Amino acid sequence: MEMMLTVQDLTKRYHDFKALDHFSMNVEKGAIYGFVGRNGAGKTTLIRTICGLQAPSQGTYTLLGRKHNDPKIAKSRRKMGAVIETPSLYRELNARENLEVQLRMLGLAESAEIDRLLALVGLSEAGRKKVKDFSLGMRQRLAMAVALAGDPDFLVLDEPVNGLDPQGIIEVRELILKLNQKHQVTVMISSHNLDELARLATVYGFIDHGRMVKEIAADELEKTCRKCVELSVGSPEAAVETLESTGADYRVTAADTVEVYGEIGLSDLLLKLAKNGCAVLSMKARDESLESYYLSLVGGRDHE
Known part of the structure; x- marks a missing residue:
C-alpha cells in the first residue's frame, strides 16, 4: 500500500514538556484519516511539524515519499495543502484576490485555476465579495480553496467544522467527500466533532498525551464498538x-x-x-x- 504520510517515533519537546512522545502514524493514499484527541493531546503540534512550521526534536516522518530531512522535501510539501487552526485569509480582499495571492506565491497561472477552485468549493457566485462579509462557513471553504491551489494530493484540515452552523457543517462535509471520492485527494482531519468525523473517516488515529493510542479502520471500528x-x-x-x-x-x-x-x-x-x-x-x-x-x-x- 502507498503511504502519503508515515511518522516514526516522532518527539517534539518544549523545554521539559513533550507535546509528542515517540509518536507514530500511517496515512494511506486515498484515505480520509480521522485524527482524534482532546485539547493538548498533540494534534496541532503534529500537523505543524509535518507542514514544516517546526522541526521535530527526535524521530522522523516521510511525506509523499520523502523524509523530512531530505533537501527536496519542499517538493513534497507543494503537493500538500493545509488549513491549520484559524484560516489565514486577507479579509479586505475578495475570494478571487485571495486566490490570486496564493497562486502567485506558488508561481502558477491565475484566471482559469481561480475559476476552477471557486467552483470546486461552491463559491463561484461570491468571487468578488470581500472576505470580511463572508459567513464562517464561506471563509472555511475559501481557506480550503487556498489550500487546494496547486492541485495537492494530500489535504490536512485542523478542526474544519469548528464553530460552523449545521448548514456550514454539511457544506464542508460534502466538499471533503467530493475532494476524496471524485478528485482522489487524501485527507487528514483533526476534529473535536466526533459525530461529524464518524460520517467521513475511513480510518482513525487516536492520540493521547502525545502518543498514538490506536490506529483502526472505520469498518473494523464498527465491528469493535x-x-x-x-x-x-x-x-x-x-x-x-x-x-x-x-x-x-x-x-x-x-x-x-x-x-x-x-x-x-x-x-x-x-x-x-x-x-x-x-x-x-x-x-x-x-x-x-x-x-x-x-x-x-x-x-x-x-x-x-
Whole structure:
C-alpha cells in the first residue's frame, strides 16, 4: 500500500514538556484519516511539524515519499495543502484576490485555476465579495480553496467544522467527500466533532498525551464498538453502587445517565437497581459511540 504520510517515533519537546512522545502514524493514499484527541493531546503540534512550521526534536516522518530531512522535501510539501487552526485569509480582499495571492506565491497561472477552485468549493457566485462579509462557513471553504491551489494530493484540515452552523457543517462535509471520492485527494482531519468525523473517516488515529493510542479502520471500528444499554436513572449514586457491586462494565455519561456495556442480564440488573432504591426512568439499546470508544481507550483521564 502507498503511504502519503508515515511518522516514526516522532518527539517534539518544549523545554521539559513533550507535546509528542515517540509518536507514530500511517496515512494511506486515498484515505480520509480521522485524527482524534482532546485539547493538548498533540494534534496541532503534529500537523505543524509535518507542514514544516517546526522541526521535530527526535524521530522522523516521510511525506509523499520523502523524509523530512531530505533537501527536496519542499517538493513534497507543494503537493500538500493545509488549513491549520484559524484560516489565514486577507479579509479586505475578495475570494478571487485571495486566490490570486496564493497562486502567485506558488508561481502558477491565475484566471482559469481561480475559476476552477471557486467552483470546486461552491463559491463561484461570491468571487468578488470581500472576505470580511463572508459567513464562517464561506471563509472555511475559501481557506480550503487556498489550500487546494496547486492541485495537492494530500489535504490536512485542523478542526474544519469548528464553530460552523449545521448548514456550514454539511457544506464542508460534502466538499471533503467530493475532494476524496471524485478528485482522489487524501485527507487528514483533526476534529473535536466526533459525530461529524464518524460520517467521513475511513480510518482513525487516536492520540493521547502525545502518543498514538490506536490506529483502526472505520469498518473494523464498527465491528469493535461494543453494544450497550443506556439507562436514565433517578439516583445515579445508587446506580453506580449497584453496578460496582455486580462488576458491570459501565460509564456515567450525564448527571442521570449511565451506559452499561457487554452481555448483561437485564432483568436481574433492573431488579437489583430497584432493590437499591434506584428507579430506571428510561432505557434504550445502542452501539457504542466514537466518543465512548475513544474515552474507553484513554480511560477518561484529564490532561495535566
